[in-house]
Amino acid sequence: MTEGSTFDIAVVGAGPAGLAFVRSLAGAGLSVALIEGQAEAGLREPAYDGREIALTHRSMRLLRAMGVWDRIPADHISDLRQARVLDGGSAFALTFGAADADRLGVLIPNHLIRRGLFESVQGQAGVTLMAGRRVAGCAVEAASPRGRVVLDDGTTIRAKLIVAADSRFSGVRDQLGVGAEIHRLGRSMMVCRMRHDQPHGHVATEWFDHGQTVALLPVADPEQRVSSVVLTLAAxxxxxxxxxxxxxxxxxxxRRLKGRLTGLELVGTRHAYPLATTWSHRFAGEGFALIGDAAVGMHPVTAHGFNLGLRGQETLARVVRSARGGDIGSGRLLASYEREHRLASWSLYRGTNALVRLFTEETPPARLARGAALRAGQVTAPFKAVVKRMLTA
Ligand SMILES: Cc1cc2nc3c(=O)[nH]c(=O)nc-3n(C[C@H](O)[C@H](O)[C@H](O)COP(=O)(O)OP(=O)(O)OC[C@H]3O[C@@H](n4cnc5c(N)ncnc54)[C@H](O)[C@@H]3O)c2cc1C
Structure with missing residues (x-):
C-alpha cells in the first residue's frame, strides 16, 4: 500500500463485526481496506478471552452461509437446551425450553468465532489487511473519494465509504462527529471456566441474586462438568x-454460589470486563456507517451483542451490494441500513437496559416487582413466546 491509496471501502476494526462484514462482501467486486490495531498473529490465533458467545439460530444460519461455521471445531460447540432465570433466594425459576427439547441456541468461545471469521476472509479477492496499524483520524470531505483515513504512522488512505467497527468506544464515531448515549455502569463482569461436581445438563442459569448477578453457562465438556461462570459486581x-x-x-x-455448584475448581484464566452500554445517535450518514458495538453496545446479560452485530453487518452488506456500481457512500443509500438496523436493535437495547435496572435495583419495591415479573412471565404465554423468539430467532 502506498501513500494516497484509494479503496471502495475502509473498514476500521477486525473484531467479529468488521471481519463478518468483509466476509459478507465476498464476490461483490469491491476493494476493501481492513485496518486493525492488533498484530496479524493475534487475528490468526486469537487468545482465549473468557467470553462464551450464545448464538441464536439466525446467527448460526448466517455463519453457515458465510462458510464460517465449519471452521469452528464441533467439539467446542455446546448446545443450549434450557435457560432459567432466578431471583434472589427464591426457589422459583422462569424457564425457557426443556432439557430434552430442541436446542435454544449454542455457546461457542469467542476466540474460536474470531479465528473462524479471520480464516474466512484470508485470501479474499480485493481485501487488503492492514494489521498492527491504528486509525488516528478520519473525516468525510468534499473531495472524491470523500472518506479520508489517517493511520498512526501518518499514512493517509481514501475510500468511498468508511465503516466503523472499532468497538463500543469507537474513536471513528467521535472523529466523524457522531454522538452516542454512553452509560458506564460502574460494575464489571468477570468470566472464567470452572469445573464442578454436578453435570450441567446444557442448562444456562441467570441468577439475579441480591448484591450480585451470576450466570452459569454450559461449556462443551464430555462429562458436562465445566461451566462458564459469569459474575457481575461493583468494579x-x-x-x-x-x-x-x-x-x-x-x-x-x-461461597457466592450458595450450593448451586460444588467442588469448584478454576480452569484457565479469569477475565474482567467493565460494563458500559452505548447507543450511537446515527448508524450511518454521507460516506460512513457504523456496525457492531460501534453502533449498539449491548449489556451482555441478554447475550445479544454479537448476534445483533452479525445481523447489522448483513444488512449493510446487502445495502452496499444493492448499489450495483452506483455510489456506495451515498447518504440516501445508507439511510436504509440505518432504518433497518435501528428497528432491529431499538427494542432489544431498551428492553435489556430495563431488565438490568429491574434486576439490579436493591430497594424492597424493586425486589417485589421482579419476583412478580418472573411469576407473571412463567404463566403469560405471549411473554414467554416473545422472549423465546428473542433467544432463538
Ligand atoms: C463478557 C461478555 C460476554 C458476551 N457474551 C455475548 C453473547 O453471549 N452473545 C452475544 O451475541 N454477544 C456477547 N457479547 C458481546 C460481543 O462480545 C460483542 O458484541 C462483540 O465482540 C462486538 O464485536 P465488534 O467487532 O463490534 O467489536 P470488538 O470486538 O470490540 O472489536 C473491535 C476491534 O476494533 C479494533 N480497533 C479499535 N480501535 C481501532 C483503531 N483506532 N484502529 C484500528 N483498529 C481498532 C480493536 O482492536 C478490535 O479488534 C459479550 C460481551 C462480553 C464482554
Missing part, C-alpha cells in the same frame, strides 16, 4: 477477585 470487587489465588478464588466462588 473494585471484581478487580479484587481476579487477584486471589486459584484455590482462594474457588472457595470464594463456592
Amino acid at each position: 473494585p470487587a471484581i478487580a479484587e477477585l481476579t487477584t486471589l489465588t486459584p484455590q482462594a478464588f474457588a472457595v470464594e466462588m463456592e
Whole structure:
C-alpha cells in the first residue's frame, strides 16, 4: 500500500463485526481496506478471552452461509437446551425450553468465532489487511473519494465509504462527529471456566441474586462438568477477585454460589470486563456507517451483542451490494441500513437496559416487582413466546 491509496471501502476494526462484514462482501467486486490495531498473529490465533458467545439460530444460519461455521471445531460447540432465570433466594425459576427439547441456541468461545471469521476472509479477492496499524483520524470531505483515513504512522488512505467497527468506544464515531448515549455502569463482569461436581445438563442459569448477578453457562465438556461462570459486581470487587489465588478464588466462588455448584475448581484464566452500554445517535450518514458495538453496545446479560452485530453487518452488506456500481457512500443509500438496523436493535437495547435496572435495583419495591415479573412471565404465554423468539430467532 502506498501513500494516497484509494479503496471502495475502509473498514476500521477486525473484531467479529468488521471481519463478518468483509466476509459478507465476498464476490461483490469491491476493494476493501481492513485496518486493525492488533498484530496479524493475534487475528490468526486469537487468545482465549473468557467470553462464551450464545448464538441464536439466525446467527448460526448466517455463519453457515458465510462458510464460517465449519471452521469452528464441533467439539467446542455446546448446545443450549434450557435457560432459567432466578431471583434472589427464591426457589422459583422462569424457564425457557426443556432439557430434552430442541436446542435454544449454542455457546461457542469467542476466540474460536474470531479465528473462524479471520480464516474466512484470508485470501479474499480485493481485501487488503492492514494489521498492527491504528486509525488516528478520519473525516468525510468534499473531495472524491470523500472518506479520508489517517493511520498512526501518518499514512493517509481514501475510500468511498468508511465503516466503523472499532468497538463500543469507537474513536471513528467521535472523529466523524457522531454522538452516542454512553452509560458506564460502574460494575464489571468477570468470566472464567470452572469445573464442578454436578453435570450441567446444557442448562444456562441467570441468577439475579441480591448484591450480585451470576450466570452459569454450559461449556462443551464430555462429562458436562465445566461451566462458564459469569459474575457481575461493583468494579473494585471484581478487580479484587481476579487477584486471589486459584484455590482462594474457588472457595470464594463456592461461597457466592450458595450450593448451586460444588467442588469448584478454576480452569484457565479469569477475565474482567467493565460494563458500559452505548447507543450511537446515527448508524450511518454521507460516506460512513457504523456496525457492531460501534453502533449498539449491548449489556451482555441478554447475550445479544454479537448476534445483533452479525445481523447489522448483513444488512449493510446487502445495502452496499444493492448499489450495483452506483455510489456506495451515498447518504440516501445508507439511510436504509440505518432504518433497518435501528428497528432491529431499538427494542432489544431498551428492553435489556430495563431488565438490568429491574434486576439490579436493591430497594424492597424493586425486589417485589421482579419476583412478580418472573411469576407473571412463567404463566403469560405471549411473554414467554416473545422472549423465546428473542433467544432463538
Ligand atoms: C463478557 C461478555 C460476554 C458476551 N457474551 C455475548 C453473547 O453471549 N452473545 C452475544 O451475541 N454477544 C456477547 N457479547 C458481546 C460481543 O462480545 C460483542 O458484541 C462483540 O465482540 C462486538 O464485536 P465488534 O467487532 O463490534 O467489536 P470488538 O470486538 O470490540 O472489536 C473491535 C476491534 O476494533 C479494533 N480497533 C479499535 N480501535 C481501532 C483503531 N483506532 N484502529 C484500528 N483498529 C481498532 C480493536 O482492536 C478490535 O479488534 C459479550 C460481551 C462480553 C464482554
